[in-house]
Amino acid sequence: MKNKTGRLSFILIVFITVIAVFLIFAKFVFVNSVLYYSFFGLIIIFGYIFIFRPLVFIEKMVSSAIDGDYSVTNSGQVSAKKEILGKTGRLGEELNLLFNRQMVSQESLNILFAASKTITSRIEIDDVISMLLDLVHQKMMMPSTCVVFLDDDGLLRIKASRGLTDDFIRNIHLRPGEGFVGRAFLSKETLIINDATREKSPETEKQVKGEGLMSFVHIPIIVNDKAVGVFNVNSRSKRFFDTNLVKTLSTLADYLAVAVGNSKMYQEMQEFNRRLELEVESTTEELTNTNLRLISKVKEMKSLNDIIFSATGKVEMNEMFATVIDKIKFVTGVSIAGFILYDEQNDALTGVGDFKGFELSLSDETPAILIKSFKNVSTFISNELFMEPSSDMQKLYNAYGATSIIVLPLVEKKTIGLFVLGNKVTGKFSQDDLRFLSVVASQIAGLIDRAKVYEQLSRRVNDLITLRDISNTIRVEPQLDEIIEVLADKTIRALESDYAMFWLVDDSQKFLMPLFPPVYAKKDIMKISIESDALITKIFAEGKIQTIDTLEFQNKAYNKIRELSGMKSHLFVPLEAEEKNIGLFCFCSKTQNFFNDDKIRLAELIAGQTAAIVENARIHNNLKKVNAELERLNSVKNDFVSMVSHELRTPLTAIKGFVHVVLNEEAGKINEQQKKFLGIVDQSSNHLNHLISGLLDLSKIESGLIALKLEQLDLADVVKKSVETNINQIKNKNIKLRLEIDKELPKISGDYSRLMQVYDNLISNAVKFTDLGGQITITVKEKGDFIISSVSDNGIGIPEEEHKKIFEKFYQVDSSHTRIAGGTGLGLFIVRTIVELHGGNIWLDSTPGSGSTFSFLIPKIKRAGLVIKL
Structure with missing residues (x-):
């Protein structure tokens, strides 16, 4: 048991040792902690599977062999042992292969790590x-x-x-x-x-x-x-x-x-x-160039502004030229500068400024650079003027000392001239000079055009002043000789001429009589026959203004005057009034070709006004003579009317008196036929008496001798009295009469008898032009500060075109009814005069076929204001 434990401990030590070796190696290889710990886990797993387990299995097999577990007698067990040993050999080979692969994987990781470092460092x-x-x-x-x-x-x-x-x-x-x-x-x-x-x-x-x-x-x-x-x-x-x-x-x-x-x-x-650097470099260079151009442009604009500003306040052409030329010399550094302008009247180029006196006719056939530049609107530069073969350049070189020159056209709607500069002090003329001066030229063209407009306006103003002065020569009683002298003096000053002559057609319409100068006025030796073939009579007959430089008179006296005065230019101005020629002015100058288009235009304006003034003066003189004769005849007429009226009234009064004695049978009985005849005589006597009274009133009115006897009166009383006077005429025609009179009418100040005359005439006319059974209406009403009264009828009426004429003396409406009724045409004239003498006004409202209404206003008496004393 102890041996087994020892062997197992040995296996663990070997396993741990191998694992430790791999971990130490990994520590140096993997700097990244994440990779290190990942590798640590991988080693543990692989170590357990491919190292620890195989070692334990081998240990078992070895222990069995040592312990004698496989004896020869037991063949089955021996085979099993052999099989186990065979498997153990293969596992060893696999373990070796896995180890090699692990080493390859480790090398792959090293390679990937090296590749990563390469990518990040290169x-x-x-x-x-x-x-x-x-x-x-x-x-x-x-x-x-x-x-x-x-x-x-x-x-x-x-x-x-x-x-x-x-x-x-x-x-x-x-x-x-x-x-x-x-x-x-x-x-x-x-x-x-x-x-x-x-x-x-x-x-x-x-x-x-x-x-x-x-x-x-x-x-x-x-x-x-x-x-x-x-x-x-x-x-x-x-x-x-x-x-x-x-x-x-x-x-x-x-x-x-x-x-x-x-x-x-x-x-x-x-x-x-690289592109950015190039762009920055290019932009920097462009900005630098732009800045330089802007600086140059600002300098040019300042120079241009100085030039324009210096001329802005100068409206007179020559003053403007002098100012601009001085400023241009200072700004551009040239010693010669000026303008060569187009003279339309002479069709030539004329110098101004440093080129004063230079003239070049556009009709000149020689090849001139200035003419070419003017006509083609082109510029020209020459820094070696003496090498230029054209005659105009040689003239500028020889006469004005120009060694280099630049020429630019002046264009304002059309070419008006050339801008010329010469002898640049700081060097030669360049394209930059041309560019800048082209801008200057365009501005100067505008200034010249403005100055020309100003001059034209000034001329127009002066022309109007001249015409006004000429108009002021019209007087209340113009004298022809005096007016001619005044007109001639004013026109000579307006045209700036040196001399003038004037002829007027005489009353016979056969001669031109001289009226100016006064020293030659009305002298027979100076008069010119209209029927002659002289140049003056031809101009007079044509009636057109003409300029003549060389003039020969048929009259020796005029030739002598021309020779003594030294006149070289003549402007003939015919005067026309009412479509006929009445006279002729001749203005003279000592300068050749003096009278240009502006002077001719002014002369035309003066001619029309002068003709009217002269004709007016002549008509006035004739009217004065006619008026004197008319006044004499009117005086004779008034004397005759007054005499006849007085002479007729005396026997007429006797006749009328005896007629009334007979009609009243104061001298004995008369039969009806006699009464009828005497009635006709009495009516005719009344008519004649009315006519004589009208003529006497007319005579007084025209003589200014009529006078009013004013008194305070009631106009209603005048109306009623006039109606009583004319009641028989009204009843004879069975006319209905209506009176519309306001109660408590205010008083008026008037002449009772004259106002009676007004109503008698109006009522008599109303009866005369109203048919049988008609109607007459008389109104008297208060209206503001006036009393308004009217007499209306429903008779034949009066056409509208006759309304204004009806109140003129001796005027009668042209109609058969008027001719039957008769009359002198003085009644309404006298009525209007009486109403107007009372401070009133009279008018007519009428429509043919509908009757007439004559209305008039008479001011009422104004009451004095009430004064309250404090």
């Missing part, structure tokens, strides 16, 4: 591949291994290898899916061949015969779920690659895939960094 993929291949080839003692990658041409080629011949490496170029390598790459699955002799393919034949390989494994290298290559490991032994080894190799392939991925990421990062 970035270059070539170094990682080389070290992994060395681990497999040397540490794992594999005869050959390689890494295959997909090349740019789409073929799989060996990237790196260990233990393979150069011929074999050169001959490997497979498409994905071709051969074992291609199949493993395409399928992304591990391919294991453990007996190459069984595989009948050119690839295996090369490997068996050329390399002596009997088994091999192809593991795809997968990065981001995409096969990028194949990891190949070979052996010269059959069935060499078991599951555990393949797993180890697969782990190495995974490590290689990570390394490839990291390498790609590293390469991409390096490429990104």
Whole structure:
């Protein structure tokens, strides 16, 4: 029993010793505590199964042998013992195999650990591949291994290898899916061949015969779920690659895939960094250049702003030119600067500034650079002007001392001229100068256009002032001679001319009579026959403004005047009024081609106004003569009317008196026929008396001698009295009369007899134009500060177009009824005059066929305000 216990203790000591050795070894191999403890557990389990139990079994077998449990006599037991010993030998072999595999596993772990350290410590993929291949080839003692990658041409080629011949490496170029390598790459699955002799393919034949390989494994290298290559490991032994080894190799392939991925990421990062560095470098350079350009641009903008600002306050063209030129010289560093502007009237280019006096006709056929630049809107630079053959450049070189020049067109909707600079002090003109000056030129073109607009506005204002001054020459009683002199002086100043002459058609319409200058006025020797063929008469007949430089008069006196005054330009301005020519102005200047389009336009405006003023003055003079004659005739008429009225009234009064004596049979009995005849005479006498009274009133009105005898009265009393006077006429035509008079009407201030005359005329007209059985309505009502009264009838009515004329003297409505009723046409005129003399107003409301209503207002007497003393 003691021996058994001792042997068992020995077995435990051996087991513990082996376990301790493995743990000490693992402590140095596995730095990671997790791997260490995992290995510890694995050793305990494997030790128990493959070491402790076999030792116990051997110990039993040995004890049996020692104790003599297997005798020769007992053959069955001997066989059993032998069988046990045989099994024990096989278990030993298995234990040795397991131990070897454990050692291989330990070596695999070491290799994986080394591979992990390689991956984490290396970035270059070539170094990682080389070290992994060395681990497999040397540490794992594999005869050959390689890494295959997909090349740019789409073929799989060996990237790196260990233990393979150069011929074999050169001959490997497979498409994905071709051969074992291609199949493993395409399928992304591990391919294991453990007996190459069984595989009948050119690839295996090369490997068996050329390399002596009997088994091999192809593991795809997968990065981001995409096969990028194949990891190949070979052996010269059959069935060499078991599951555990393949797993180890697969782990190495995974490590290689990570390394490839990291390498790609590293390469991409390096490429990104390289691009980033280039981008930063480029951006920095661009920012520097941009900053320099911005600084240059700011300087240019400041210079441009200085130029524009200096000219902003200058609205007068020449002043603006002088300011801009001085500023441009300072900013650009040139010694010559100016403008060559287009003169539309002369179709030429004219110099301004330092090029003052330069002229170049656009009709010039010689090839001129300035003309080309103007017409084609093109720029020009020359730093050696003396080499330019064109005549305009030679003129600038010789006359203005320009040795270098830059020309830029000035464009504002259309080309208005050229901007020219010369002799840059700091060097030659460059494209940068051209770019900057082009911007300046565009701004200056705007300034010039603005200045031109200002000048045009100024001219328009001056023209309006001139026209206003000319209009102011119209007087209440214009004198023709005085007006002509004033108009001539004002027009000479407006046109800036030196001299003027004026002719007016005489009353016979046969001659042009001179009225200005006054020294030649109305002199027969200076008059010009309209029927002559002289140039002046032709211009007068055409009625169009014309400019003439060379002028020859047929009249020697005018030629003498022209020669003495030295006039070189003449502007003829015909005057037209009411579609006929009435006169002719001639303005003269000592300057050739003086009268431009602006002056001609102003002359046209003045001509129309002057013609109206002259014609008005002439008409006024004629009217003055006619009015004087009319006043004389009116005075004669008034005297005649007054005389006739007085002379007729005296015998008419006697006739009317004797007619009444006879009709009243104061002189004896008369028969009915005699009464009828005398009644007609009496009626005619009344009519004649009414006519004479109307004529006398008209005479007084026109002479301003009519006067009112004002008194406080009740207008209702006047109405009633007038009705009594006209009641017989009303009854004779069986007319119904209605009176609508307010009670307690306020008093008015009026002339009783004249207001009676108003109602008599209105009621008489109403009776006259109302048919038998008609109706007349008379109203008197209070309305505000006035008394309003109306006389209405339902007679024939008056057309609307006659309403305003009905109150004019001697006017009668043109109708058969009017002609039958008769009348002088003075009644309503006198009525209106009397109403207006009372401070009132009269009007008519009428519709033909519906009657007429004559209404008038008379102001009532205003009561004095009540004053309360405190």
